[in-house]
Amino acid sequence: MSDSNDQGNSGGRKPLTVVRKTSGTVKQSFSHGRSKQVVVETKKRLPVAAGGAPGTGKPGEAAAAAESMEAKLVALAAKLGITVDELKARQKVLERRKSEETARAEDQKLEKASQDRLRTEQERKAQEGREREEAEVRRKAEEEARKVAEVTALTRTTEKAEQPVKSRARVGAAAPAAIVPVEDDDAGRAKRGGGKVVKDDRGAGDRAREAAARSRSDAGERRRGKLTIASALGDDAERQRSLASVRRARERERERKMGGAGDREKVSIEVTLPETITLQDLAGRMNERVADVVKFMFKQGQMLRGNDIVDADTAELIASEFGHTVKRVSEADVEIGLEGGTDDDTDLQPRAPIVTIMGHVDHGKTSLLDALRKTDVVSGEAGGITQHIGAYQVQLKSGERITFLDTPGHAAFTAMRARGANATDIAVLVVAANDSVMPQTIESINHAKAAGVPIIVAVTKTDLYDANPDKVLTDLLQHDIQVESMGGVTMAVKVSAKTGEGLDALTDAISLQAEVLELKANPNREADGVVIESKLDKGRGPVATVLIKRGTLKRGDIVVAGAQWGKVRALVDERGQQLHEAGPSLAVEVLGMDGAPDPGEPLVVVDSESRAREITEYRIRTKRQILGGAGAAARASLDQLLLRLKDGTVETRELPVVLKGDVQGSVEAISMSLDKISTEEVRAKVIHGAVGGISESDVLLARSSNAPIFAFNVRANKQARDLAEREGVEIRYYSVIYDLLDDVKATLSGMLAPxxxxxxxxxxxxxxxxxxxxxxxxxxxxxxxxxxxxxxxxxxxxxxxxxxxxxxxxxxxxxxxxxxxxxxxxxxxxxxxxxxxxxxxxxxxxxxxxxxxxxx
Known part of the structure; x- marks a missing residue:
C-alpha cells in the first residue's frame, strides 16, 4: 500500500497545493417577482514547496522522495525488460501525445466558441433590427421603454450566469467565483447538496444597475468587430493603438511643449512661382498645409480647391500673406540657352554659300538648277512646276560647293518663298526674258529685301525668239533693283538652261558674292539649323529636310524642332546616300523624330531626352493657348456673324474639306490659298489637314463632317478606299495645286446665292x-x-x-x-x-x- 501511495503521490509531477474555501449566498431577483439564492465559493490555491507544508522546505524529505521515484523507475524498467532511459523516452512520448490531444481539444473548444460568437452576432443583428422597428414606440413611452431595457438587461445577465464559466488558471491567481443557483426554501438548499446560501443585502435597484452595466459591457464585446483568437479565449486586453494615432499624439505633445501649433515661429522660405500653379503645388513649395491655403482663399471670397490653378499674381499674394518671399520665373525659361552661345572667331571655318532660287512660276528656276546639277528633276514634277522646296548641293569644277534651295513660284507658296529667303545667304532672282517682271517676281524681291540678303538677277530663256533681256533689266528699276550695267551694285547674268549659256558666269557671280560676305561657321559644336520641309513617309516615318547652319549633326543626337523631338536615326542627302554626319550649309533628311515638324522651325541639339520633352511640352502648351485664344476670337466673330444673319445682311455657307498632302509645306500652302478665295458668303474650311496617305480615320472624319477628301500627291490605302465606297465619301486626287484650287473655287461659286x-x-x-x-x-x-x-x-x-x-x-x-x-x-x-x-x-x-x- 505504501508503494502505491507513494507512486500515486509522485507520479503526476504536480506541485502540491492547499485549497482554502470561502463561501457566501447571493440573492438574485428576476422578472415577474421571481428570485433565487445562489452560493458563491471562492477558492484560493497556495503552492506547497517540495518536501514540506506550504511555505516550508525540508531538503531531507525531498531527497528521499526523489530516491524513491528513481527506484520505482528502475523496478518498472526491469519489469518491462528495458532500460531506464527507454522508459523515460516512452513517458515523454506519452506526455507529448497527451499534450497534443489537449491542444486538439482546446482547438475544438475555440472553434465552438467562435461559432457561438458568430451565432450571437447574428442574434444581435436580428435584435437590433427588431429594436429599430420598436424605436418609435419606445420614444412615445419613455418610462415604459426604460423598464423594458432593465428587464432585458437582467434577462441577459441571468442567461450568462447559467452558462458554464470558463477561466484560465494562473499560478498565484485567485479563481473566479463559482455561482451556484439554489431555491429560496430549505428544500431547495437540500437538493443542491447542502450548499451554503450567501445572502445579498443590496437592494433590487443596485442589482439591476449592476446587471445593466454588465449587459452593456457584453454588447461592447460583441461589437468589437472581427473574431480573433484573443477574443475567442476571452482575453479582455484592449486593442492596440494604430501607428497614425501614436504619431498624432506625439505631434500634439511636441506642439504643447513648444507652446502650441499656432504660436510656433514660422520659417520664411523663398518660393519659386511659375506663370500658373495649383494651390496644392503652391502649398508644397511653401511647406504649408493645403487646407490652410484653401481656407485663406475662402476668406478672400474665392472658393477654390487644391487642384485649382491660380495665376502668378494670386500665388504671390498668398505666399506673401503666409510670410514667404517670392521668386517669379517664366515657363519660357526652359528655352534659355537652347541655341548656344556665339562662336569665337578662331573656331570659324569657311562654309559653302546657301543660294535660293526665286521667281515667278514657269520662269525656268528648276530647269536652271537642273542644268547646274546635270540632272533632270523638272520632268518628274507634276505640271512642270515645283510644289515644295528642294535642297541640293552642287560641286563646281574648282572644287567649291554651293547649296541651292529651289522654291515654288506659284502664288500659293508665299510662305515657302519667305522661308527660303530667311534661310539663305544669296537670292538668285530668275526672270524670264520673254515675260519680264511678273507678280511673283515682285513678291520674291520683297522677300529678299525683308531678309536682307543680296540679290543676283538671272535672266533666263534668252534663246527664245521673243526674248528681250534689256526690257527685264529696265523693268527691275521700278522695284529698286539697279544692275551693274546701269550703274547699280546688283549683278545680272543672262543664262539659258537649254543651251547652257551663262551658267559659268552665274556660278562665278555666286562665288564672288560669297567671298564678299565671308561666310564662315564653326563645325566643332552642337548643330543647329532650320527645317526646310517635312513629310510623313510610309516606310520611314516622319522625315524632316533640315538645312544645317552651324555645327555638325551626327547620328544619335537628340534634336528638337518646334513641338517635335527625337533621336537622329539616319541622315540622308539629296542623292539618297546615308551619312554619318552633316556639317554646315548641308541639307539632309533627318529620320527618327516623333512627328513631322512645321517648316521654318529651328532645329537644335539638346543634351538629354528629359530636356527635349520639357521644351516640347512647353511649346505644345503655348500653341494650345494660342489656339484657344484664336478659338475665342472665332467665337466672338461668330457672334457678330449671327447678329448679321439675324439682320439678314449676310448668309455664310461653308464647304468642309479634309486635306491630305505629301509634305507639310503643300498642306500649308493649300490651306492659305483656300482662306484667300473664301468670302463672307461662302468659305472653304479645312477641318483636318495633315501629311501622309489617306487612312480609314480620315474617311470616318469626312463622313461625320459631310466633307470631301482632297488628296494632294498622296493616295488612299485599300481599306480606306473600300470604306469610302461603302460610306459614300468622295476622294479627289490632285497633283497640281491650281487644279485643286480651281475645283474648290467652282464649288464655292455654285454655293453663292444668285x-x-x-x-x-x-x-x-x-x-x-x-x-x-x-x-x-x-x-x-x-x-x-x-x-x-x-x-x-x-x-x-x-x-x-x-x-x-x-x-x-x-x-x-x-x-x-x-x-x-x-x-x-x-x-x-x-x-x-x-x-x-x-x-x-x-x-x-x-x-x-x-x-x-x-x-x-
Missing part, C-alpha cells in the same frame, strides 16, 4: 375698283407707260409712296386672261393677298431676274 436684278416694265393708273364675288377687289387700270406682264412684281404707289409690294395675281383684258398688256390699253388687275386699293393709286410693274455669280 444675284437678283430688277427690270422695270411699266406703270398703270387705277381708274375704277370693282368688288367681284369669290375674287375680291379688282382694279380697272390703264397702262400709262411700258407694259404689264402676268405674274410680274408690282408696287402700289399712293401719292408717290410705296404702300405695298407683291405679285400680280390676275391680268384680264375684258373677260379673258392675257399674258401681257401694252401701253395705252385698259385691263383688270388683282394682287395676291392684298385688296386695299383705291381710285387714283398707281401701279409700278417690274420683273426680277436671277443671275449666277462666280468668285473672282
Amino acid at each position: 444675284e437678283k436684278r430688277e427690270t422695270f416694265l411699266g406703270y398703270a393708273d387705277i381708274l375704277e375698283v370693282f368688288n367681284i364675288t369669290k375674287v375680291g377687289k379688282v382694279a380697272g387700270c390703264r397702262i400709262s407707260e411700258g407694259k404689264v406682264m402676268r405674274g410680274c412684281g408690282v408696287r402700289l404707289l399712293r401719292e408717290n409712296v410705296v404702300i405695298h409690294e407683291g405679285k400680280l395675281k390676275t391680268l384680264k383684258r375684258f373677260k379673258d386672261e392675257v399674258s401681257e398688256v401694252n401701253s395705252g390699253m385698259e385691263c383688270g388687275m388683282a394682287f395676291e393677298r392684298y385688296e386695299d386699293i383705291r381710285v387714283g393709286d398707281k401701279i409700278e410693274c417690274f420683273q426680277v431676274e436671277e443671275i449666277a455669280r462666280k468668285l473672282a
Whole structure:
C-alpha cells in the first residue's frame, strides 16, 4: 500500500497545493417577482514547496522522495525488460501525445466558441433590427421603454450566469467565483447538496444597475468587430493603438511643449512661382498645409480647391500673406540657352554659300538648277512646276560647293518663298526674258529685301525668239533693283538652261558674292539649323529636310524642332546616300523624330531626352493657348456673324474639306490659298489637314463632317478606299495645286446665292375698283407707260409712296386672261393677298431676274 501511495503521490509531477474555501449566498431577483439564492465559493490555491507544508522546505524529505521515484523507475524498467532511459523516452512520448490531444481539444473548444460568437452576432443583428422597428414606440413611452431595457438587461445577465464559466488558471491567481443557483426554501438548499446560501443585502435597484452595466459591457464585446483568437479565449486586453494615432499624439505633445501649433515661429522660405500653379503645388513649395491655403482663399471670397490653378499674381499674394518671399520665373525659361552661345572667331571655318532660287512660276528656276546639277528633276514634277522646296548641293569644277534651295513660284507658296529667303545667304532672282517682271517676281524681291540678303538677277530663256533681256533689266528699276550695267551694285547674268549659256558666269557671280560676305561657321559644336520641309513617309516615318547652319549633326543626337523631338536615326542627302554626319550649309533628311515638324522651325541639339520633352511640352502648351485664344476670337466673330444673319445682311455657307498632302509645306500652302478665295458668303474650311496617305480615320472624319477628301500627291490605302465606297465619301486626287484650287473655287461659286436684278416694265393708273364675288377687289387700270406682264412684281404707289409690294395675281383684258398688256390699253388687275386699293393709286410693274455669280 505504501508503494502505491507513494507512486500515486509522485507520479503526476504536480506541485502540491492547499485549497482554502470561502463561501457566501447571493440573492438574485428576476422578472415577474421571481428570485433565487445562489452560493458563491471562492477558492484560493497556495503552492506547497517540495518536501514540506506550504511555505516550508525540508531538503531531507525531498531527497528521499526523489530516491524513491528513481527506484520505482528502475523496478518498472526491469519489469518491462528495458532500460531506464527507454522508459523515460516512452513517458515523454506519452506526455507529448497527451499534450497534443489537449491542444486538439482546446482547438475544438475555440472553434465552438467562435461559432457561438458568430451565432450571437447574428442574434444581435436580428435584435437590433427588431429594436429599430420598436424605436418609435419606445420614444412615445419613455418610462415604459426604460423598464423594458432593465428587464432585458437582467434577462441577459441571468442567461450568462447559467452558462458554464470558463477561466484560465494562473499560478498565484485567485479563481473566479463559482455561482451556484439554489431555491429560496430549505428544500431547495437540500437538493443542491447542502450548499451554503450567501445572502445579498443590496437592494433590487443596485442589482439591476449592476446587471445593466454588465449587459452593456457584453454588447461592447460583441461589437468589437472581427473574431480573433484573443477574443475567442476571452482575453479582455484592449486593442492596440494604430501607428497614425501614436504619431498624432506625439505631434500634439511636441506642439504643447513648444507652446502650441499656432504660436510656433514660422520659417520664411523663398518660393519659386511659375506663370500658373495649383494651390496644392503652391502649398508644397511653401511647406504649408493645403487646407490652410484653401481656407485663406475662402476668406478672400474665392472658393477654390487644391487642384485649382491660380495665376502668378494670386500665388504671390498668398505666399506673401503666409510670410514667404517670392521668386517669379517664366515657363519660357526652359528655352534659355537652347541655341548656344556665339562662336569665337578662331573656331570659324569657311562654309559653302546657301543660294535660293526665286521667281515667278514657269520662269525656268528648276530647269536652271537642273542644268547646274546635270540632272533632270523638272520632268518628274507634276505640271512642270515645283510644289515644295528642294535642297541640293552642287560641286563646281574648282572644287567649291554651293547649296541651292529651289522654291515654288506659284502664288500659293508665299510662305515657302519667305522661308527660303530667311534661310539663305544669296537670292538668285530668275526672270524670264520673254515675260519680264511678273507678280511673283515682285513678291520674291520683297522677300529678299525683308531678309536682307543680296540679290543676283538671272535672266533666263534668252534663246527664245521673243526674248528681250534689256526690257527685264529696265523693268527691275521700278522695284529698286539697279544692275551693274546701269550703274547699280546688283549683278545680272543672262543664262539659258537649254543651251547652257551663262551658267559659268552665274556660278562665278555666286562665288564672288560669297567671298564678299565671308561666310564662315564653326563645325566643332552642337548643330543647329532650320527645317526646310517635312513629310510623313510610309516606310520611314516622319522625315524632316533640315538645312544645317552651324555645327555638325551626327547620328544619335537628340534634336528638337518646334513641338517635335527625337533621336537622329539616319541622315540622308539629296542623292539618297546615308551619312554619318552633316556639317554646315548641308541639307539632309533627318529620320527618327516623333512627328513631322512645321517648316521654318529651328532645329537644335539638346543634351538629354528629359530636356527635349520639357521644351516640347512647353511649346505644345503655348500653341494650345494660342489656339484657344484664336478659338475665342472665332467665337466672338461668330457672334457678330449671327447678329448679321439675324439682320439678314449676310448668309455664310461653308464647304468642309479634309486635306491630305505629301509634305507639310503643300498642306500649308493649300490651306492659305483656300482662306484667300473664301468670302463672307461662302468659305472653304479645312477641318483636318495633315501629311501622309489617306487612312480609314480620315474617311470616318469626312463622313461625320459631310466633307470631301482632297488628296494632294498622296493616295488612299485599300481599306480606306473600300470604306469610302461603302460610306459614300468622295476622294479627289490632285497633283497640281491650281487644279485643286480651281475645283474648290467652282464649288464655292455654285454655293453663292444668285444675284437678283430688277427690270422695270411699266406703270398703270387705277381708274375704277370693282368688288367681284369669290375674287375680291379688282382694279380697272390703264397702262400709262411700258407694259404689264402676268405674274410680274408690282408696287402700289399712293401719292408717290410705296404702300405695298407683291405679285400680280390676275391680268384680264375684258373677260379673258392675257399674258401681257401694252401701253395705252385698259385691263383688270388683282394682287395676291392684298385688296386695299383705291381710285387714283398707281401701279409700278417690274420683273426680277436671277443671275449666277462666280468668285473672282
